[in-house]
Amino acid sequence: MKVVIDADLCQGQGRCFSIAPNVFGFDDLGNGVVLGDGTLTSETLKLAQLAMANCPEHAIFIEDDE
Amino acid sequence: MHKEPVTDFATDWDHTDPQWVNNPYPIWDDLRERCPVAHTERYGGGWFPTTHEMIAEIANDTEHFTSRQVVIVHNKNPELMPPAPIGGAPPITSDPPFHQIARRLILPAFAPGPVRALEDQVRALCAKHLDALTGETRFDAGARFARYISPGVISRMLGFPEADEDQFRDFVHLVLDLIDLPTEERIPLFAPMTDYFDQQIADHVAHPRDDFTSYLLNVEIDGQKLSPEHVRGTMVLTLVAGIDTTWSAIGSAIWHLAQHPEDLARLVNEPDLMPVAVEEFLRFYAPVTMARLVKEDMEFHGHDFKANDWVLLGFPAANRDPAVFKDADQFIIDRAINRHAAFGLGIHRCAGSNLARMELRVAIEEFIARFPRFTLDEDEPVTWAPGQVRGPRAIPLRVL
Numbered sequence: 104m105k106v107v108i109d110a111d112l113c114q115g116q117g118r119c120f121s122i123a124p125n126v127f128g129f130d131d132l133g134n135g136v137v138l139g140d141g142t143l144t145s146e147t148l149k150l151a152q153l154a155m156a157n158c159p160e161h162a163i164f165i166e167d168d169e
Numbered sequence: 170m171h172k173e174p175v176t177d178f179a180t181d182w183d184h185t186d187p188q189w190v191n192n193p194y195p196i197w198d199d200l201r202e203r204c205p206v207a208h209t210e211r212y213g214g215g216w217f218p219t220t221h222e223m224i225a226e227i228a229n230d231t232e233h234f235t236s237r238q239v240v241i242v243h244n245k246n247p248e249l250m251p252p253a254p255i256g257g258a259p260p261i262t263s264d265p266p267f268h269q270i271a272r273r274l275i276l277p278a279f280a281p282g283p284v285r286a287l288e289d290q291v292r293a294l295c296a297k298h299l300d301a302l303t304g305e306t307r308f309d310a311g312a313r314f315a316r317y318i319s320p321g322v323i324s325r326m327l328g329f330p331e332a333d334e335d336q337f338r339d340f341v342h343l344v345l346d347l348i349d350l351p352t353e354e355r356i357p358l359f360a361p362m363t364d365y366f367d368q369q370i371a372d373h374v375a376h377p378r379d380d381f382t383s384y385l386l387n388v389e390i391d392g393q394k395l396s397p398e399h400v401r402g403t404m405v406l407t408l409v410a411g412i413d414t415t416w417s418a419i420g421s422a423i424w425h426l427a428q429h430p431e432d433l434a435r436l437v438n439e440p441d442l443m444p445v446a447v448e449e450f451l452r453f454y455a456p457v458t459m460a461r462l463v464k465e466d467m468e469f470h471g472h473d474f475k476a477n478d479w480v481l482l483g484f485p486a487a488n489r490d491p492a493v494f495k496d497a498d499q500f501i502i503d504r505a506i507n508r509h510a511a512f513g514l515g516i517h518r519c520a521g522s523n524l525a526r527m528e529l530r531v532a533i534e535e536f537i538a539r540f541p542r543f544t545l546d547e548d549e550p551v552t553w554a555p556g557q558v559r560g561p562r563a564i565p566l567r568v569l
């Protein structure tokens with residue numbers, strides 16, 4: 104499982120990096136970025152899902168492995 | 170200006186009507202069920218959609234709706250307004266493609282890192298005003314606490330003298346509250362504000378320093394400095410957007426806690442709950458409603474929107490839409506899933522949201538640390554700011 108942020112949708116609402124600081128960070132403009140390659144463990148998956156459910160712009164996606 | 174009271178908000182809404190100002194939520198819930206897009210002939214014609222879906226749709230549709238004028242006034246007078254795409258107060262009055270340029274210039278100043286650096290300052294500011302309340306058992310938390318926090322932060326950020334804070338509140342009042350004055354009376358009132366900003370700009374040109382004003386004066390787009398109008402417009406925006414909004418949010422939170430001892434006790438006992446609680450305060454008492462103008466005649470879900478009609482984007486109404494929020498009309502202090510739109514949606518999403526959240530969190534933390542038990546003083550009235558930024562102004566409290 105991998106998490107990604109669609110940069111065209113993200114408006115830097117900042118919910119993701121406060122809910123899941125181990126999964127998300129932010130760039131100079133305050134927009135959300137995925138830390139590392141976005142691979143999720145069973146623990147970080149829950150937090151990433153919670154962040155996804157709170158992103159007002161629906162900019163976070165969790166992708167199944169191929 | 171005398172206004173007729175509203176009898177049906179579906180066909181004649183007015184966001185300055187006393188009923189709306191005092192308690193808009195039942196009105197919005199009713200409109201959402203009945204309309205869900207309300208109309209008015211007031212202010213030269215306008216619309217008020219009430220579902221989260223429609224509000225998000227319009228906020229994201231910059232092709233049909235312009236941000237050129239985001240505060241509703243009586244006389245639209247397009248020729249008096251600075252033209253799109255820049256507008257009078259970039260980036261909030263700007264449309265694409267210029268909007269993105271103006272927004273990127275200011276975002277770094279409000280990113281999480283710089284905001285974190287301000288936290289101690291905000292805490293000290295709160296402590297100063299709380300110290301002044303030591304020993305008092307009945308006071309107005311609006312006049313004595315909530316209203317001081319954001320002007321203190323913003324004036325320091327812009328590099329303005331602290332002593333001028335009362336003037337800033339007058340400027341905000343002018344831009345946001347005095348919207349019922351006829352244009353010919355309103356326009357001259359702007360002169361002292363414009364003069365004040367010009368003086369501050371001149372002072373910063375002569376004595377550059379490490380603040381947001383000097384930053385705006387020096388920053389370049391494609392090798393060119395910003396026009397003086399752009400610098401001033403962004404400074405006015407920072408002042409207006411940064412003061413009333415957060416002041417209202419802090420005030421609403423205190424007003425809520427004064428009436429809900431169980432929520433107050435939880436925050437006092439479970440400090441880790443604060444970030445989640447802040448989001449629920451923002452959802453439930455979202456202070457900011459912003460307008461758009463319709464660019465050209467169009468149809469919107471069966472309604473004939475005419476060019477230059479107002480559209481009032483009720484982000485606070487979106488936050489109470491039961492289609493999106495479970496138990497939307499309940500304040501749930503530990504609501505885990507909360508996709509609220511208090512800071513707007515789409516490209517104009519509040520640039521100051523990190524700062525606003527931090528101020529709100531720190532102000533509540535400090536307030537309840539000093540006053541862990543308080544209630545509303547029923548002998549005195551609570552008053553609400555009218556217009557597009559709504560929050561309590563007088564919050565009479567009794568310390569228990």
Ligand code: HEM
Pocket residue numbers: 228236239260261262272323406407408410411412414415418455456457458459460484511512513514516517518519520521522524525526
């Ligand atoms: C609780 C406090 C606040 C709330 C609820 C709030 C809400 C909003 C909303 C709803 C918008 C979108 C406007 C639109 O769509 O037309 C907005 C934009 C904006 N806000 Fe805030 N705001 C708050 C505090 C602040 C603070 C503290 C600042 C900074 C000093 C700030 C600066 C801005 C700016 C610059 C914009 C324009 C962004 C753009 O057009 O790209 N706001 N705010």
Ligand code: SF4
Pocket residue numbers: 108112113114115116117118119120133134135157158159160161162163
């Ligand atoms: S919560 Fe959504 S909009 Fe906000 S920073 Fe994260 S991805 Fe971007």
